[in-house]
Amino acid sequence: MEATSIPAPRVALELPAWRANLATIAALIARAKNELLRVPGAAIPGVLAPTIFFLGLNGVFGGLIELRGFTTGSYEAFIVPVSMLQGAGFTGAAAGVNLARDIEAGWLDRLLVSPAPRWVLLAGTVLAASIRALIPATFVLAIALLLGAGFPGIDGLLIAYLMVAAMAAVAACWGSFLALRFKSQSAAPLMQAGMMALILTTTAYAPLALLSPWLEKVAKVNPVTDVVEAARQGFVGSVTWADTWPGLLALAGMLAVLGFLALRQMRRTAA
Amino acid sequence: MSQLAVNARVVRALGMRSVRQTFRRPQLIAPIIVFPTLLLAIQTGGASSAVNLPGFPPVESFLQFMLAGAMMQSLMLAGNSGGIALAVDIEMGFTDRLFSAPIPRFAIVLGRLAGTAALGLFAALWFLAIGLIFGASIEAGAAGALLAIVLVTAAALAVGGIGAAIALRTGSASVVQGLFPLVLVVLFLSSAFFPQELMIEPAKTIAQYNPLSFIVEGIREPMISGIDADDTVDAVLAILGIVIVGLLLSDRALRHRLRVG
Amino acid sequence: MAEAIVVAGLERAFGELRAVQGIDLTVEEGEIYAFLGPNGAGKTTTVRMLTTLLLPTGGSARVGGRDVVKEARAVRASIGVALQEAALDPLMTGRELIRLQATLQGLPTAEGRRRADDLLERVDLAGAADRRVGTYSGGMQRRLDLAAALVHEPRVLFLDEPTTGLDPVSRKTIWEEVRALNDDGTTVFLTTQYLEEADQLADDVAIIDSGRIVAEGTPDSLKAEIGHPHLQLHLADGSVPEAETVLAPLGRLLPPKDGKCVEVEVPNGAADIPRVVRALDEAGIAVESLELVRPTLDDVFVAKTGYHLEQESEENEEAAVMDA
Numbered sequence: 001m002e003a004t005s006i007p008a009p010r011v012a013l014e015l016p017a018w019r020a021n022l023a024t025i026a027a028l029i030a031r032a033k034n035e036l037l038r039v040p041g042a043a044i045p046g047v048l049a050p051t052i053f054f055l056g057l058n059g060v061f062g063g064l065i066e067l068r069g070f071t072t073g074s075y076e077a078f079i080v081p082v083s084m085l086q087g088a089g090f091t092g093a094a095a096g097v098n099l100a101r102d103i104e105a106g107w108l109d110r111l112l113v114s115p116a117p118r119w120v121l122l123a124g125t126v127l128a129a130s131i132r133a134l135i136p137a138t139f140v141l142a143i144a145l146l147l148g149a150g151f152p153g154i155d156g157l158l159i160a161y162l163m164v165a166a167m168a169a170v171a172a173c174w175g176s177f178l179a180l181r182f183k184s185q186s187a188a189p190l191m192q193a194g195m196m197a198l199i200l201t202t203t204a205y206a207p208l209a210l211l212s213p214w215l216e217k218v219a220k221v222n223p224v225t226d227v228v229e230a231a232r233q234g235f236v237g238s239v240t241w242a243d244t245w246p247g248l249l250a251l252a253g254m255l256a257v258l259g260f261l262a263l264r265q266m267r268r269t270a271a
Numbered sequence: 272m273s274q275l276a277v278n279a280r281v282v283r284a285l286g287m288r289s290v291r292q293t294f295r296r297p298q299l300i301a302p303i304i305v306f307p308t309l310l311l312a313i314q315t316g317g318a319s320s321a322v323n324l325p326g327f328p329p330v331e332s333f334l335q336f337m338l339a340g341a342m343m344q345s346l347m348l349a350g351n352s353g354g355i356a357l358a359v360d361i362e363m364g365f366t367d368r369l370f371s372a373p374i375p376r377f378a379i380v381l382g383r384l385a386g387t388a389a390l391g392l393f394a395a396l397w398f399l400a401i402g403l404i405f406g407a408s409i410e411a412g413a414a415g416a417l418l419a420i421v422l423v424t425a426a427a428l429a430v431g432g433i434g435a436a437i438a439l440r441t442g443s444a445s446v447v448q449g450l451f452p453l454v455l456v457v458l459f460l461s462s463a464f465f466p467q468e469l470m471i472e473p474a475k476t477i478a479q480y481n482p483l484s485f486i487v488e489g490i491r492e493p494m495i496s497g498i499d500a501d502d503t504v505d506a507v508l509a510i511l512g513i514v515i516v517g518l519l520l521s522d523r524a525l526r527h528r529l530r531v532g
Numbered sequence: 533m534a535e536a537i538v539v540a541g542l543e544r545a546f547g548e549l550r551a552v553q554g555i556d557l558t559v560e561e562g563e564i565y566a567f568l569g570p571n572g573a574g575k576t577t578t579v580r581m582l583t584t585l586l587l588p589t590g591g592s593a594r595v596g597g598r599d600v601v602k603e604a605r606a607v608r609a610s611i612g613v614a615l616q617e618a619a620l621d622p623l624m625t626g627r628e629l630i631r632l633q634a635t636l637q638g639l640p641t642a643e644g645r646r647r648a649d650d651l652l653e654r655v656d657l658a659g660a661a662d663r664r665v666g667t668y669s670g671g672m673q674r675r676l677d678l679a680a681a682l683v684h685e686p687r688v689l690f691l692d693e694p695t696t697g698l699d700p701v702s703r704k705t706i707w708e709e710v711r712a713l714n715d716d717g718t719t720v721f722l723t724t725q726y727l728e729e730a731d732q733l734a735d736d737v738a739i740i741d742s743g744r745i746v747a748e749g750t751p752d753s754l755k756a757e758i759g760h761p762h763l764q765l766h767l768a769d770g771s772v773p774e775a776e777t778v779l780a781p782l783g784r785l786l787p788p789k790d791g792k793c794v795e796v797e798v799p800n801g802a803a804d805i806p807r808v809v810r811a812l813d814e815a816g817i818a819v820e821s822l823e824l825v826r827p828t829l830d831d832v833f834v835a836k837t838g839y840h841l842e843q844e845s846e847e848n849e850e851a852a853v854m855d856a
Contacts, residue, residue, distance in 0.1 A: 014637075014638040014639065015638050015639070015640055017638075020635075020638035023635050023641070024635055024636055027631075027632050027635040031621065031624065031628075031632065034621075034623040034624065035623070038623045038664075039623065045452070048452075049452065052452065052455070052456055052459075053455075055459075055474075056455065056456065056459030056460075056474075057459075058471060059459060059460070059470055059471050059473075059474025059475070060459055060464045060465045060470060060471075060474065061321070061464075061465060062470070062471035063321070063465070063469040063470065063471065064318060064320065064321055064324070066324060066325075067320055067321075067323060069320070075471075105617075105619070106615065106617035106618075106619040107620070107621055108619075109585055109615055109617075109619050110615075110619040110633070110636075110680075111636065112584075112585055113583055113584065113585060113608055113611075113613045113615075114608060114633070114636035115605055115609040115636075115637065115638060116636050116638075117605075189301075189302060193305075193306065193309065196309075197309060197313070200313045200317070201313060201316070204313075204317060205313075205314070205317030205318045206317055206318060206320060210319075210320035211316055211319070212315065212316045212317075212319040212320075212333070214316060215313075215316025215317060215319075218316075270584065270585055270586050270587045271587055
């Protein structure tokens with residue numbers, strides 16, 4: 001093997017910081033898709049799980065719709081936003097598991113040793129999850145529409161997707177925080193169970209008035225209740241700003257808190 | 272010493288190993304107990320208004336209704352977990368060591384099932400305790416509690432047999448692990464979480480013929496009304512059915528494994 | 533000449549364990565500096581501190597003129613790193629990986645692609661560039677890791693055990709590449725557990741044991757320090773303890789490498805051979821073969837630490853296999 005000379009000059013060309021950061025985020029998102037496209041069958045659990053839960057919940061608890069208190073005649077319409085959000089939670093948590101795996105394999109070191117800022121590395125993971133979450137959401141939505149849930153209108157649909165993408169980002173921050181804290185894939189159940197508990201201790205199964213007293217109290221303080229209601233509006237009625245802004249605020253708040261925790265943990269990897 | 276006595280000792284030894292293994296690692300028990308408890312809390316909280324539906328069986332509370340379903344979920348996860356443990360033994364080569372020992376092949380499966388049964392027993396006691404703490408009484412009293420415990424433990428054994436068969440056939444822990452979501456699917460298609468008559472088609476019809484429904488109802492009846500001979504017999508027959516299927520599958524899988532090595 | 537790396541009193545403790553206990557060293561620009569020591573000596577911990585992956589718990593270090601703690605980002609922009617665990621993604625292709633590295637370093641896309649192609653050619657991976665890294669052999673993965681570390685033409689290159697686990701041919705290939713890089717002016721800081729690697733490649737060697745530097749200098753100066761050659765006598769089975777008793781008054785005995793061989797340092801070199809042979813003959817000990825061995829880095833290592841490096845590493849590797 002012959003040595004060829006390194007081209008002069010020695011000083012490397014570099015992009016301005018903002019362009020380099022964007023390019024890095026895009027490259028990390030592109031890498032994330034390999035998991036789905038290059039591992040046969042890897043996409044299936046993530047896509048199927050929310051749909052199975054949707055069909056199961058509908059089959060089991062669908063009779064609840066007869067009770068007074070529901071503003072819609074279709075239990076499918078009532079719970080499909082919940083299933084879409086569950087898919088978001090699952091996808092985000094899975095991003096955390098992947099990060100834990102990357103840490104165990106030493107891959108994260110490659111990213112940490114580069115000049116890319118820590119927030120850029122986190123943004124890559126989180127945004128990839130947001131985009132990915134749209135896939136199971138679309139799948140379960142399609143099934144729900146086939147089963148008789150009415151179309152939520154363009155505005156309802158867009159808001160639901162926005163809630164899904166943002167919830168996935170929240171879940172990815174949570175998963176990333178745990179991955180960086182414990183540096184091990186054994187934290188995976190906590191990532192998944194945490195999101196599941198968060199999303200289901202809301203008005204997931206029934207309106208607030210029909211929940212048992214303790215769950216009613218929890219749902220009232222759980223910020224995800226507002227997210228569920230915002231995602232649900234188009235499916236059970238019309239879209240209003242009054243029903244939308246609490247969900248946006250809740251998501252912004254959760255992203256701020258969990259994003260901060262995850263970023264701080266990313267910065268502490270050298271400690 | 273008679274052959275039967277020798278075999279019994281072997282099963283006992285393997286059984287104790289299996290039980291020790293199960294309870295020595297809390298992080299493995301946790302999903303089997305914690306996850307169903309979490310789901311119990313959420314579903315009881317979320318769907319409790321169901322008791323107001325016309326046609327809902329007369330119960331003290333939705334919790335009283337749901338306890339049997341939670342136990343069912345736990346015991347199925349226990350069966351899955353027992354299968355995983357056996358698959359790990361196969362992957363590690365531990366079963367090869369057992370196969371080359373002068374012990375009956377079936378002792379290996381029975382020994383493993385002991386751990387699953389212990390976990391089933393623990394689940395039954397756990398949810399009975401939860402029920403009592405949160406105010407759900409058992410209509411049939413101590414006899415009802417005892418019947419529930421026996422049925423849950425027996426069902427855990429039965430499901431464990433299926434898990435063991437899958438483990439023996441595939442020899443892969445990750446395959447057995449991958450069946451975990453199937454547990455939820457199968458439970459959704461039964462009367463574990465809701466009265467069968469009030470479910471929505473096609474789940475309703477599937478639940479009507481699902482053997483798991485018979486088992487759940489056998490566990491549930493003593494809690495919400497009283498011990499019913501028909502329900503109990505149905506539950507026992509369903510369990511026996513699963514036991515027989517499990518035995519047949521395990522036997523074939525065992526032979527396959529011994530042939531293939 | 534400027535100093536590429538300056539380390540003063542560098543320390544790292546993990547709770548009670550003091551992995552690195554006060555290290556001082558200076559690496560001149562353009563040299564190859566080797567850290568030699570067994571597993572667990574603190575080599576990787578030191579490299580991780582110098583590459584900003586780990587914060588020191590004491591002391592300081594400057595790489596390329598920048599402080600590793602206070603100016604971490606500037607340090608990262610100017611160094612190339614190939615870690616012990618080749619941090620590769622099995623699902624990516626070799627080309628994708630180097631392009632990703634170029635993006636991480638802030639290179640424009642077109643430039644990154646050009647350099648990726650050049651580097652793949654250079655490390656002889658052009659043919660496998662579009663195959664998944666998961667299909668690469670160990671040697672190929674190391675070469676890829678090295679290529680990725682070079683994409684932004686760093687001034688200082690850190691290599692943590694670059695040839696551990698590789699076959700001799702792959703090892704020589706990496707050595708050639710390191711020499712070529714150094715010829716072009718890149719400073720190389722490498723850690724190794726192979727004496728030959730340090731001997732062959734390094735301008736300066738530091739021997740590290742239990743978190744401390746126990747010797748430092750050029751390979752030649754270190755060997756000269758030890759000075760005396762030693763006699764290696766292969767004996768018939770079982771007579772080693774007897775032989776040691778016989779030879780003890782004649783020269784300094786060295787720790788035995790194995791059960792059939794005894795080693796004794798002889799102050800007068802070849803002139804001492806007749807005395808040694810006569811003494812063994814009179815004691816009735818049969819000598820199968822005899823060799824006059826000049827000092828090697830292993831001797832330096834033994835002199836400074838009391839044990840053989842290769843043996844220690846072999847034992848550690850064996851232990852690792854048994855534990856797996």
